[in-house]
Every structure is written in structure tokens, then in C-alpha cells.
Amino acid sequence: AQSVTQLDSQVPVFEEAPVELRCNYSSSVSVYLFWYVQYPNQGLQLLLKYLSGSTLVKGINGFEAEFNKSQTSFHLRKPSVHISDTAEYFCAVSLQGAQKLVFGQGTRLTINP
């Protein structure tokens, strides 16, 4: 079965600094990969997804992620964060053609002024 590990439970950064949120997955077959964001007291919304093709995926709000098959990683990056990026971020994986989306434990991103 596939699984997802988000390596950091909390990441504090200063405003306008770059940030990387790390995600590793395990699967013996091809997968689809997703990043979701959850703002306080809200549901989750999709930031970006990797289905196939270019390994560099661009999403909303200036975020991007890179799929690295050899390292089984899908790290999320933003070159310059804003206070409004304060939220919890979830990495998720699904097997191609399967009926199951598995989420990581989440990373809480805190932006300090």
C-alpha cells in the first residue's frame, strides 16, 4: 500500500523568505501526487497536482512542486512567502486508477513578520 511522509510537522519562516515543505511517498507502482492547503477553520483546497509530463508543477498563489521519481519525493516550494500563506499543507498520493487518496500528516507553515 502507498504511504506519504511529510518530514516536518511545523515550519516557521520569516515573511518574504523562501520555503520548502518536504514530502516523500512510498509506492511500487505509478502514482498521482497532490498538495492541498487548509486555512484556519476551513476545508482543504487544491494547490497543485502531478499527473504526468513535466516534473515541475506550478500551482496557485506562487507555489510549485517538483516530482522526483528516483527519490520518491514531491517537495513544495515558494520563493517568497507572505503572511497570508500561514496555513496547514497536506501532501497526498493516489495510485493510478485506484480508489484511494492517502494524505500525509500535514505541515503547519507559520510566517513571522
Added chain:
Amino acid sequence: DAGITQSPRHKVTETGTPVTLRCHQTENHRYMYWYRQDPGHGLRLIHYSYGVKDTDKGEVSDGYSVSRSKTEDFLLTLESATSSQTSVYFCAISSGGWGTGELFFGEGSRLTVL
């Protein structure tokens, strides 16, 4: 925003009582899911549905049942609530092609079992 409504949004109940959470969608999507969110665990799939009267278990289904009698409604029932079921419950929908599609989430239902 995707048309997903969860009710109730907040509920406090006592151990041993039955609880039903409702998810209503206006998107006519085929797939519907119930997840629970707990600190340190992310979101875990409880049950999902791939059509009217077609449901299947997720990874944490013990103590929960679901029903889907109409495309737009997906009910999650705790037959006898326990304190370990205190959590935030999210409903999600997908138009299909599970592995390729985006999930749209509701606002969540916060359940406290005393």
C-alpha cells in the same frame, strides 16, 4: 466554490449516543468521501461512495457506517459514539477518475464526544 454543505457544523454529544453527519452536494458528482482529521494523523479515509447505494470502507471504518440513497446526499453514522471519535469530519466529492481528479472538500463538522 464547489457546492458541498455539511451539517451539523458543530456537535457535542455524550458517549453511547448515535450521531449522524450529513453531506449534501449540488454538483452531481459520482464520488463522495468521508475523512476524519486528527492532529498528527492528517486526513484518514473512513468510507467512500462511487454511486447510489455503492459504498466501500476506508482505512479507519470501524465504528462508522454510511448510506447513500441519493446522488446528492452521503450520510455518516456513528451508531454509538465514543470519545475516540472526537474529531473534525470532512466530506469530499470528485467527478470521477479517482486517481486523476481533484477532491473538493466541505467546511468540516467538528464533533466532540464527552
